[in-house]
Amino acid sequence: MIVSLLHFLNITERRFTEANLRRGDTKEGIQLNLGTGNRPITPADVFCSVPGRLSLLSSNSKYKVSVAEVQRRLSPPECLNASLLGGILRRAKSKNGGRLLREKLEKIGVNLPAGRRKAATVTLLTSLVEGEAAHLARDFHYVCDQEFPSRQCAENTARQYHSINHLQDPSAISKRKQNILAT
Structure with missing residues (x-):
């Protein structure tokens, strides 16, 4: 029984890979990495590049x-839908497109229901993958x-503070207070 199951999984994996190559998914779509041999897919496996x-x-x-990154993107707090996930994965x-993405996610054991609404606010940083x-x-x-001149900034600030305190000029002190409150 186990041998027949392993044989079935191997044939299914080969058919899935051949179908993707025929459709041209390697050029513009998700290149799914199903692993080698009969080992199960782990969170560390590469889903696509x-x-x-x-x-x-x-x-x-x-x-x-x-x-794992795809699973995190679909889980709270982001809860991305198929359209947003497709944008992050650079799917044309x-x-x-949404149906194909859901099918490929199901192959790795991730369920993405149709018609799902996003839960979190999308920012510019949402479009970056974790590596980027x-x-x-x-x-x-x-x-x-x-590159940032932090030492020079600190020396300039200390020099200004030192000159104000040594003069004890009331107008200089009030000018400094105004400058601080303005920023």
Whole structure:
């Protein structure tokens, strides 16, 4: 019985992969990674690869989207619907795009009912996949740490504070208070 079940799963996986290759899903659709052999799909498996949204034309970055990330995007607090998830996964709008996405999600054990409404507010950061968001955070940390003149800003502020306190000029102190309250 177990041997026949494994044989059935292997044939089903092969048919699904061949059908996707015939339809051309490898070019513009989701490239589903069903794993190798008969091992079950894990949350760490790659669901698809998507091009980055923030990269320049000269650097074509592709980011891997894991099964776990797709599950998190469909669960609270985001609760994305098929249309928004398709946008994040860079799926072109097509006649049966939502249905095809739901079928591919069912293959990995994720249920996405039709007609689902989004629960959370969509922001610009919603369109980033986790890999691209981590890349953005690393770059922002680098810019803040290496490029932003924090030492010079601190020295300038300390110099202004020091000169105001040494003069004890009431007009200078009130001017400083106005500057602080204005920001």
